[in-house]
Amino acid sequence: MIEFLLMACLGGVADDCRSDQMLLTEMSLTQCNRNAQLLAASWAADHPDWLIQRYQCRPVSLTGTKT
Template identity: 40%
Template sequence: MLILLSICLLSEPTRCREDRIDLSFEARSPAVCLRNSQSALAKWQAEHPEWQVNRWRCAVRGTVPRDL
């Protein structure tokens, strides 16, 4: 599973982009992704303090992700 992120730079809020977190497990269940997403998002945010997560969602690895 992947967590797809819409993020913006804190110092320049109009500068936004998309990023992803590749979860280490292969479960295809959105419920499993949602259950594990909080800790993954917190870790990502701690590693990227200059960015703010505006939106996120879970997606199955190997699918064509739609826009956030």
């Protein structure tokens, strides 16, 4: 299982930031990395007041711990 994780700040203000994540069960880590920019753009379209600071793909084990 792959997790797409991003950090975004409201209006770009560093004091008002949040992280958001998506679990991607149908995507490999390589596919996530190839599609990360599109995933971030999709998230940004749904959250127009938020400015994405960074994003990443990472594997997650079935027990919920990062590998």
